[in-house]
Amino acid sequence: IFFFRFHRSPAEEPHILLECDSSVLDSIQQHLKLYKIRRKVTISPCPELSLWAVIPGDTSSLPKCADQALLLTPDPRAEVMGWRLIAKKGADLSEIIPGSQVGDVQDYHRHRYKQGIPEGVKDLPPGVALPLESNLAFMNGISFTKGCYIGQELTARTHHMGVIRKRLLPVTFPGPLPPAGIPEGAEILTQAGKRAGKFRAGGGELGIALLRLAHLQEPLCIPLAGDRVELRATTPEWWPKGAAK
Known part of the structure; x- marks a missing residue:
C-alpha cells in the first residue's frame, strides 16, 4: 500500500490517494470505514485514474515533463524501481514523458522480481509475511x-x-x-x-x-x-x- 498526498498546504482540503492491490480493494475500503466513525471523510475508488511505473533510465528531466500527470514521484521503496506516475485514463504517455516506451505489466513484474521487490498479496500474503523477512x-x-x-x-x-x-x-x-x-x-x-x-x-x-x-x-x-x-x-x-x- 502506498499513500500519496495531493494537497500542497494545510490550508487546502486534504486529499489522500491510496494505491493498493486491486484484489483487496473492497476489504481495504471496509477496513478504512471502520475508523471513519463520524468524521466527514469520503472513501471511494478512483476508476478515472491510471497508474504507471516508470522504470529507471534517464530520469533527470522527469519532473519537468509531467504537466499532464496528476502525480509523478520517486518510488518510495527503492531507487531501482524508478518513479510512480498517476494520470487520467487515456492520457498520452509520450507527451508526459517524451521518448518513453510503453511496455506491459509483465515487463514491470519481471523488473521487480529481478530486483527482489515484493508487491501485493501474492508476494506478501496477509497473516503470513513478516515485515522484516519481507525486507x-x-x-x-x-x-x-x-x-x-x-x-x-x-x-x-x-x-x-x-x-x-x-x-x-x-x-x-x-x-x-x-x-x-x-x-x-x-x-x-x-x-x-x-x-x-x-x-x-x-x-x-x-x-x-x-x-x-x-x-x-x-x-x-x-x-x-x-x-x-x-x-x-x-x-x-x-x-x-x-x-x-
Whole structure:
C-alpha cells in the first residue's frame, strides 16, 4: 500500500490517494470505514485514474515533463524501481514523458522480481509475511519511531537484535520449467535435502522466495513430480551492505 498526498498546504482540503492491490480493494475500503466513525471523510475508488511505473533510465528531466500527470514521484521503496506516475485514463504517455516506451505489466513484474521487490498479496500474503523477512525495513515500509501497530513489539525487538534468519530473495531458474510453472508455496531444498525455504511467486524464469540466509550460497532445488527444478538465489545490489549476513 502506498499513500500519496495531493494537497500542497494545510490550508487546502486534504486529499489522500491510496494505491493498493486491486484484489483487496473492497476489504481495504471496509477496513478504512471502520475508523471513519463520524468524521466527514469520503472513501471511494478512483476508476478515472491510471497508474504507471516508470522504470529507471534517464530520469533527470522527469519532473519537468509531467504537466499532464496528476502525480509523478520517486518510488518510495527503492531507487531501482524508478518513479510512480498517476494520470487520467487515456492520457498520452509520450507527451508526459517524451521518448518513453510503453511496455506491459509483465515487463514491470519481471523488473521487480529481478530486483527482489515484493508487491501485493501474492508476494506478501496477509497473516503470513513478516515485515522484516519481507525486507520492508529496506524499502521505507517500517517505522521504528512511530507506534502503535500490530506486531510492533516483535518487529522492533527483532530489528534491534539484528537476527533475521530468513528473507525474501530474488531467484532465477536456469533450466526448463514444468508446463504448469512453479506452484506458489513450493518447498525449496538444498542438494542435501535440507529445507531452505519456500517459493513465494514469480513469472517465467524469475521469481521471489523466502529463504534461510544460511543456505543462500548453496545449490537449491524444488522437488516437483519426481523431478528437481534447480534455482539460484542472489542478494540484490540495492540492499544495504551486510544485510544478507
